[in-house]
Amino acid sequence: MFFDHLVLGATGEFLNIGDILATLVIFTLLMVLLKKFAWGPLMGVMQQREDLIKSEIETAENSRLESQKLLEEQRSLLKDARTQAQEIVENAKKQGEVSREEIITTARAESGRMKEAAVQEIANERDKAISAVREEVVALSLLAATKVLGKEISEEDNRQLINETIAKAGEVQ
């Protein structure tokens, strides 16, 4: 053949059709068997893993979004609660202020009233005491006059007389 001197290890003057067939058959058979017994299952597992990872990523993303939402919700709730608490405190303060004013006013009025009552009472007592003293003085004077005169004049006359005297004396004084 024309190329014979180029072919290293050539074994003869003929083409090895058998080798070609053997190579093709063996390789094709190997490929088919491997696809059935090795590559197929392996590819299936890899695909499965890919799907799993994809779904896991999706789940993680979803739960992240959800937690974000929850956090937002909690935050707004907290803010509301804080505002509410502030309001309550504010209200309580105002309420306290109002009741303090009220109490003070009431107490003031009460004390004023009590003072007035006391003053009234004092005046009453004084008047009473004065009249009592007056009566006592009349009686004493009467007694004294009786003693002095040694005779008893009508008590009515006496009393009138003495009262006049005392009134005069009071005016003079």
Place this chain on the structure above:
Amino acid sequence: MEHGAPMLEVFGIWFNLSNVMMLTIAALIVFLIAYISTRKLQLKPTGMQNFMEWIMDFVKGIINSNMDWKDGGRFHVLGITLIMFIFVSNMLGLPFAIVVNGDLWWKSPTADPTVTMTLAAMVLILSHYYGIKLKGLKGYAGGYIKPMKFLFPLNIIEEFANTLTLGLRLYGNIYAGEILLTLLAGLASAGAFGFASAIVPMMAWQGFSIFIGAIQAFIFVMLTMVYMSHKVADDH
């Protein structure tokens, strides 16, 4: 140095029994590795499953660097099988060669041009098949006058050149490696002095051959996908 081959004629067809045997052994090894490592498949991979998945992802990367996954996904199984089969075939000839009655029995099946050319031709014919299947006869034929009409002859030549280089590159690398290993083995068995002087280059060359074998398997699959994408993909 020059060994014969165990030839057998069946119904007028000649078989190189060494090739048949070594191809079978390589296919068996690949199948066993793949089969055993995909027995207990788990979502959380361990041990050999990791390794297999790494190979799958590696081939996937090769395909993705050449074409869309929707076009190239169908070549995934072909790519994984090719890369493992060629790598294991390349490795088979490294530890030893067995010669019985002057016939070379144990060698890399890829150290035979018939085998590598068959694989290369198979890949190229597949690329033509998928080119017609995916782009239609018109689109496929249109590929020959791209980018310009006068390049038609060059495109025709390219198809044959691709086949030839794809097969012969693999064959040449592996065959050369085995020739040198045979020479070194001959030196090592020549005597004590020969053994002493051969052992270091022997180890070095075997290490290098492992590297070459891996690289050639990668290149073969890479070029397979390049040729496929020429025929299948819309751009380029």
